[in-house]
Amino acid sequence: MITEEIFSSIITGLEITVAEGIYALSALDPFQVDLVVADLLLPDAEPQEVIKQVSARFPLAHRVYFSSINHPEIQAQIEASGGLYVSKSAQYADILERVQQFLGVDAINLQAIRDRNEFQSLIQMPGSPKPLTIKQAQVMEQILLGLTGKEIAKQLQMSPDTVNAHIKEAFGRLGAQSRGEAVFNYLKARNLAWRLHGKTILAELYPEDCISR
Numbered sequence: 001m002i003t004e005e006i007f008s009s010i011i012t013g014l015e016i017t018v019a020e021g022i023y024a025l026s027a028l029d030p031f032q033v034d035l036v037v038a039d040l041l042l043p044d045a046e047p048q049e050v051i052k053q054v055s056a057r058f059p060l061a062h063r064v065y066f067s068s069i070n071h072p073e074i075q076a077q078i079e080a081s082g083g084l085y086v087s088k089s090a091q092y093a094d095i096l097e098r099v100q101q102f103l104g105v106d107a108i109n110l111q112a113i114r115d116r117n118e119f120q121s122l123i124q125m126p127g128s129p130k131p132l133t134i135k136q137a138q139v140m141e142q143i144l145l146g147l148t149g150k151e152i153a154k155q156l157q158m159s160p161d162t163v164n165a166h167i168k169e170a171f172g173r174l175g176a177q178s179r180g181e182a183v184f185n186y187l188k189a190r191n192l193a194w195r196l197h198g199k200t201i202l203a204e205l206y207p208e209d210c211i212s213r
Contacts, residue, residue: 113131
């Protein structure tokens with residue numbers, strides 16, 4: 001789910017419990033819930049009742065409603081209850097920006113990506129103050145393929161020392177202590193970049209054959 005992906009990206013250590021309806025939601029302990037993400041189209045309640053019940057049950061939690069319903073009255077009810085309405089048809093970056101603003105977090109600094117210099121890529125690990133450089137991202141792509149430092153140096157026409165420097169810095173920006181952790185975090189960051197920027201990231205990683213890739 002896109003909603004789960006977004007919240008997992010911006011909230012560290014997120015524990016998710018899925019409730020299929022209002023009845024199931026009422027079984028949860030409100031003091032153990034910090035965030036409620038609800039659809040307004042539930043099988044056992046009308047949209048107005050969903051907002052009313054969620055607000056009453058979880059008054060101290062952040063409440064976000066993702067829905068395809070686009071009625072001003074519904075949106076006004078959500079706003080009056082202290083919740084956030086987000087349209088399912090909104091762009092991924094817009095959803096991410098609105099949710100982060102609502103939660104008061106800046107795990108994914110979209111402005112830093114917009115303001116990046118010519119050497120920086122579009123790939124940024126959530127929580128990192130700056131994105132990977134294009135060279136660091138290209139090195140990580142080769143690591144994904146299982147290449148050694150020497151093989152990467154030959155492939156990218158760099159010296160082994162330069163490759164090692166890129167690897168060390170990339171691991172730091174990815175918050176990784178090991179090769180396996182770096183690969184996991186890089187894939188997470190690259191997937192996020194793909195969601196936000198699409199094929200644009202390929203032109204940075206594979207400038208000569210981005211279309212075929």
